[in-house]
Amino acid sequence: MNSLLGIFLPQPAENKIRGSKIPFYFLIAVALIGTVRSLIHLFAADGGAGSIAGLDLTVSGANEVIFAFALWGSSQLILALLQWLVIWRYRSLVPIMWGIQLLEIGGRMLVGRVKPVIFSHTPPGAISNFVYLALCVIMLAIILISNTQKAAQQQ
Numbered sequence: 001m002n003s004l005l006g007i008f009l010p011q012p013a014e015n016k017i018r019g020s021k022i023p024f025y026f027l028i029a030v031a032l033i034g035t036v037r038s039l040i041h042l043f044a045a046d047g048g049a050g051s052i053a054g055l056d057l058t059v060s061g062a063n064e065v066i067f068a069f070a071l072w073g074s075s076q077l078i079l080a081l082l083q084w085l086v087i088w089r090y091r092s093l094v095p096i097m098w099g100i101q102l103l104e105i106g107g108r109m110l111v112g113r114v115k116p117v118i119f120s121h122t123p124p125g126a127i128s129n130f131v132y133l134a135l136c137v138i139m140l141a142i143i144l145i146s147n148t149q150k151a152a153q154q155q
Contacts, residue, residue: 019146031083041073054119102136
Protein backbone atom coordinates (compact mmCIF):
# COMPACT_ATOMS: atom_id res chain seq x y z
CA MET A 1 0.00 0.00 0.00
CA ASN A 2 2.82 2.36 0.85
CA SER A 3 4.44 1.88 -2.56
CA LEU A 4 1.07 2.34 -4.28
CA LEU A 5 0.61 5.61 -2.42
CA GLY A 6 4.11 6.60 -3.48
CA ILE A 7 3.26 5.95 -7.13
CA PHE A 8 0.15 8.13 -7.09
CA LEU A 9 1.23 10.76 -4.55
CA PRO A 10 5.04 10.93 -4.73
CA GLN A 11 7.06 13.03 -2.34
CA PRO A 12 8.24 15.38 -3.60
CA ALA A 13 6.06 16.08 -6.63
CA GLU A 14 8.69 16.88 -9.23
CA ASN A 15 9.20 17.26 -12.95
CA LYS A 16 10.46 13.69 -13.35
CA ILE A 17 8.69 10.81 -15.05
CA ARG A 18 8.75 7.68 -12.94
CA GLY A 19 8.28 4.43 -14.78
CA SER A 20 7.20 4.22 -18.42
CA LYS A 21 6.94 7.40 -20.50
CA ILE A 22 3.99 6.05 -22.49
CA PRO A 23 1.31 7.37 -20.07
CA PHE A 24 2.98 10.79 -20.17
CA TYR A 25 2.77 11.00 -23.96
CA PHE A 26 -0.84 9.83 -23.97
CA LEU A 27 -1.64 12.44 -21.30
CA ILE A 28 -0.40 15.13 -23.71
CA ALA A 29 -2.88 13.87 -26.33
CA VAL A 30 -5.70 13.72 -23.77
CA ALA A 31 -4.91 17.26 -22.55
CA LEU A 32 -4.97 18.57 -26.11
CA ILE A 33 -8.30 16.88 -26.87
CA GLY A 34 -9.72 18.04 -23.53
CA THR A 35 -8.65 21.63 -24.16
CA VAL A 36 -10.29 21.70 -27.60
CA ARG A 37 -13.43 19.96 -26.32
CA SER A 38 -13.76 22.38 -23.40
CA LEU A 39 -13.40 25.42 -25.66
CA ILE A 40 -16.09 24.08 -27.99
CA HIS A 41 -18.48 23.61 -25.07
CA LEU A 42 -17.65 27.08 -23.79
CA PHE A 43 -17.73 29.08 -27.02
CA ALA A 44 -19.90 27.28 -29.61
CA ALA A 45 -23.29 28.97 -29.94
CA ASP A 46 -25.08 25.81 -28.83
CA GLY A 47 -22.22 24.59 -26.64
CA GLY A 48 -22.04 21.55 -28.91
CA ALA A 49 -25.32 20.26 -27.45
CA GLY A 50 -27.16 20.20 -30.78
CA SER A 51 -24.42 20.41 -33.39
CA ILE A 52 -22.22 17.70 -31.87
CA ALA A 53 -24.20 15.73 -29.27
CA GLY A 54 -27.42 15.74 -31.29
CA LEU A 55 -29.75 17.05 -28.60
CA ASP A 56 -33.01 18.61 -29.78
CA LEU A 57 -32.65 22.30 -28.96
CA THR A 58 -36.03 23.30 -30.38
CA VAL A 59 -37.80 22.24 -27.19
CA SER A 60 -38.53 24.26 -24.09
CA GLY A 61 -35.49 24.43 -21.83
CA ALA A 62 -32.94 24.43 -24.65
CA ASN A 63 -31.17 27.50 -23.25
CA GLU A 64 -30.69 25.68 -19.96
CA VAL A 65 -29.15 22.73 -21.80
CA ILE A 66 -26.76 25.08 -23.62
CA PHE A 67 -25.91 26.69 -20.28
CA ALA A 68 -25.20 23.26 -18.75
CA PHE A 69 -22.91 22.40 -21.67
CA ALA A 70 -21.01 25.67 -21.16
CA LEU A 71 -20.65 24.87 -17.45
CA TRP A 72 -19.36 21.44 -18.39
CA GLY A 73 -16.90 23.13 -20.74
CA SER A 74 -15.58 25.29 -17.91
CA SER A 75 -15.00 22.25 -15.70
CA GLN A 76 -13.34 20.45 -18.62
CA LEU A 77 -11.06 23.44 -19.12
CA ILE A 78 -10.05 23.38 -15.44
CA LEU A 79 -9.20 19.68 -15.75
CA ALA A 80 -7.25 20.33 -18.97
CA LEU A 81 -5.29 23.14 -17.29
CA LEU A 82 -4.44 20.78 -14.44
CA GLN A 83 -3.27 18.21 -17.00
CA TRP A 84 -1.05 20.83 -18.69
CA LEU A 85 0.38 21.81 -15.30
CA VAL A 86 1.33 18.18 -14.64
CA ILE A 87 2.79 17.85 -18.15
CA TRP A 88 4.90 20.99 -17.85
CA ARG A 89 5.89 21.07 -14.18
CA TYR A 90 4.87 18.02 -12.11
CA ARG A 91 5.42 14.96 -14.31
CA SER A 92 5.71 12.67 -11.30
CA LEU A 93 1.95 13.25 -10.85
CA VAL A 94 1.05 11.61 -14.19
CA PRO A 95 -0.24 8.48 -12.37
CA ILE A 96 -2.73 10.44 -10.23
CA MET A 97 -3.92 12.28 -13.36
CA TRP A 98 -4.77 8.95 -14.98
CA GLY A 99 -6.60 7.96 -11.79
CA ILE A 100 -8.58 11.20 -11.96
CA GLN A 101 -9.30 10.54 -15.65
CA LEU A 102 -10.64 7.10 -14.77
CA LEU A 103 -12.94 8.56 -12.11
CA GLU A 104 -14.13 11.30 -14.49
CA ILE A 105 -14.99 8.96 -17.36
CA GLY A 106 -16.53 6.41 -14.99
CA GLY A 107 -18.70 9.11 -13.44
CA ARG A 108 -19.73 10.42 -16.86
CA MET A 109 -20.69 6.94 -18.03
CA LEU A 110 -22.60 6.26 -14.81
CA VAL A 111 -24.59 9.48 -15.20
CA GLY A 112 -25.38 8.47 -18.79
CA ARG A 113 -26.84 5.18 -17.52
CA VAL A 114 -28.73 6.63 -14.56
CA LYS A 115 -30.08 9.67 -16.43
CA PRO A 116 -30.36 8.60 -20.08
CA VAL A 117 -31.05 11.19 -22.78
CA ILE A 118 -32.51 10.83 -26.28
CA PHE A 119 -30.19 12.02 -29.04
CA SER A 120 -31.02 12.62 -32.72
CA HIS A 121 -27.81 10.79 -33.65
CA THR A 122 -25.07 8.93 -31.86
CA PRO A 123 -22.95 11.51 -30.03
CA PRO A 124 -19.16 11.16 -30.11
CA GLY A 125 -19.07 10.21 -26.43
CA ALA A 126 -21.27 7.16 -26.94
CA ILE A 127 -18.34 5.37 -28.53
CA SER A 128 -15.32 7.38 -27.42
CA ASN A 129 -16.21 6.99 -23.73
CA PHE A 130 -15.54 3.25 -23.99
CA VAL A 131 -12.26 3.86 -25.83
CA TYR A 132 -11.26 6.44 -23.21
CA LEU A 133 -12.20 4.11 -20.35
CA ALA A 134 -10.03 1.37 -21.86
CA LEU A 135 -7.20 3.87 -22.40
CA CYS A 136 -7.34 4.93 -18.74
CA VAL A 137 -7.21 1.32 -17.55
CA ILE A 138 -4.32 0.51 -19.91
CA MET A 139 -2.35 3.61 -18.86
CA LEU A 140 -2.86 2.78 -15.18
CA ALA A 141 -1.75 -0.80 -15.82
CA ILE A 142 1.40 0.44 -17.59
CA ILE A 143 2.09 2.81 -14.70
CA LEU A 144 1.68 0.10 -12.07
CA ILE A 145 3.68 -2.52 -13.97
CA SER A 146 6.54 -0.20 -14.91
CA ASN A 147 6.83 1.24 -11.40
CA THR A 148 6.69 -2.23 -9.83
CA GLN A 149 9.43 -3.45 -12.19
CA LYS A 150 11.54 -0.36 -11.47
CA ALA A 151 11.17 -0.88 -7.70
CA ALA A 152 12.14 -4.57 -8.06
CA GLN A 153 15.26 -3.64 -10.05
CA GLN A 154 16.36 -1.17 -7.37
CA GLN A 155 16.31 -3.87 -4.66
